Amino acid sequence: MKRTLFATVTLVFLLAGLGAAQSADEDYLKAMQLSDNCAKVQALEAYIAKYAGQGTTNEHWAYAYYCLTPCASKNAQKAAEYGEKAVTMPGIDDQSKIGLLAMIPGLYNSIGQVDKAKAAAHKLIDFGKALSDAKLASRLQATGYLLIGQFAEKAGDYGTAAENYITAYSIFKDPSISKQLNSLAATLYKDQKYAEAEKVFRQFYAADKGPESAALLGQTLYKQNKVDEALTIYKEGYARKKTGPLALNIAIILNGQVKTDPSKTNEAVNALIDAALLNPKDAKNLLGQAQNLFVGQDKDLASSYARIEEHNKAIEEFTKTYNSKIEGKTEDDLSEADKKVLKTLEANIEVEKQAIARIQGSQKGVLDKFNALVAQAKTRLGK
Secondary structure: OOHHHHHHHHHHHHHHHHHHHHHHHHHHHHOOOOOOOHHHHHHHHHHHHHHOOOOOHHHHHHHHHHHHOOOOOHHHHHHHHHHHHHHHHOOOOHHHHHHHHHHHHHHHHOOOHHHHHHHHHHHHHHHHHHHOOOHHHHHHHHHHHHHHHHHHOOOOOOOHHHHHHHHHHOOOOHHHHHHHHHHHHHHHHHHHOOHHHHHHHHHHHHOOHHHHHHHHHHHHHHOOOOOHHHHHHHHHHHOOOHHHHHHHHHHHHHHOOOOOOHHHHHHHHHHHHHHHEEEEEHHHHHHHHHHHHHHOHHHHHHHHHHHHOOOOOOOOHHHHHHHHHHHOOOOOHHHHHHHHHHHHHHHEEEEEEOOOOOHHHHHHHHHHHHHHHHHHHHHOOOO
């Protein structure tokens, strides 16, 4: 009898435990099936309040999804803490841990807990360092430093922001990081903090020596009228990697310097050609400037364009006169004097056309040389 009673009690407890587990699973599934994110967050919060610490099957996922589910009204402090708890619990896969580790720093920063935000970002960095996948490891470490930089920039600590952006970019050269540095530059320029910007981007260039850092440092120097040094930096960056922005900056500076230093004309011509080939949207304008500079070196050729214009104006005047003589008249209406005048006008027009043809013939040799320069540049740049 006692044995039967004991077995019955044991079965009751087992069934009660099974019922509780089924109830917890059902509550979790109901929460996760909600389409409204904020309703889902509320349901997950209720689940945690009811089942926390009871070892239910989905407790770790409840903490994780409370943290990860976007909802403007959720408690950011609680979300960050739940996320941290989920990361330490068994059953959370690495991909989910990465999502949590990337989310937590921003949650803490959104409520002004900067120290906790930075500490959380360092956890993401440390997690990345421990991974065997080199590319993912680099990306996660860079993301951690990028987050710390963003927090510092928001707080107005531009030096710390730049330091972390530079570290992030040195680990993983992603366009989003260079974009952040460009954004920082714009902020500093807007506040006219050129000296601070120069200090920041000298550090970036020293660490990177690439086209992005060269462009930022060169731009900062140029804004402070340190034109020669800016040109040197642009050229150094361009020698390492030929990019459109660097080519354009070099061309702009050299084209401006030609006015006071004609010895730089050939260098400016070549720079403008490179810039045209690497910046297709501006190609027509840049090639036109290059051709004008090149032609301008030959004074006779440069003046030939004005002479052609004069001949065209003469043709226009002769043609107007010719048309006024024949307007409304037939061949029979023309007098011998009219015919003689028309013949003279036709001869004059032909003389002007021949003069233009001779000038254009003399231009061809010089323009052929210019086109040869363009062809050489295309070969050099692989265009």
